[in-house]
Amino acid sequence: MRDAPVIRIDLASSVPAYRQIANAIRTLLVSGAFPIGDPLPTVRQLAVNLGVHHNTVAEAYRVLSEEGWLDLRRRHGAIVLDRSRPRPSREARPSLVQRLRELTAEAQSAGLAPGVIADSMRAVATELTAGKLKKA
Known part of the structure; x- marks a missing residue:
C-alpha cells in the first residue's frame, strides 16, 4: 500500500x-x-x-x-x-492572477526579491508542464 x-x-x-x-x-x-x-x-x-x-x-x-x-x-x-x-473557464485567468498577486505579496513579505519569485514561478510551471513536480 x-x-x-x-x-x-x-x-x-x-x-x-x-x-x-x-x-x-x-x-x-x-x-x-x-x-x-x-x-x-x-x-x-x-x-x-x-x-x-x-x-x-x-x-x-x-x-x-x-x-x-x-x-x-x-x-x-x-x-x-x-x-x-x-x-476552459472564463474565471481561470483572473482567479490565477489574483492568487499569484497574493502569493507574490506573501513571498515579498518573507523577504524574497521579485526576480527570485518570478524565477521560482517559471520553474514550477515548467515542472508541472513536464509532469515532474518536485516534492517540497
Whole structure:
C-alpha cells in the first residue's frame, strides 16, 4: 500500500484554510500523486488530520469538483477525475492572477526579491508542464 500524499496548511496564513487545502490537493493532482479513479481521503478523515472543521475540507472538495478535478458522490466520497483535457473557464485567468498577486505579496513579505519569485514561478510551471513536480 502506498503512502498517502502529505497535505500541509498554515492556519496563521491570510489565505483561507479551504483555499490552502484546495491548492495543495490540486498540486498533488497535477503531479499525479492521486491516480485517476482513486478516492481522496474522506472529508472527516482529512479534517481530523489537518485539525480543521469538516466543512472546511468539504468546501475545498467542492471547489475542486467545480473545476472538474473531482467527482463528489454521497457515500462514495471524492473520486479523482481525468483532467488530461482541462475544461476552459472564463474565471481561470483572473482567479490565477489574483492568487499569484497574493502569493507574490506573501513571498515579498518573507523577504524574497521579485526576480527570485518570478524565477521560482517559471520553474514550477515548467515542472508541472513536464509532469515532474518536485516534492517540497
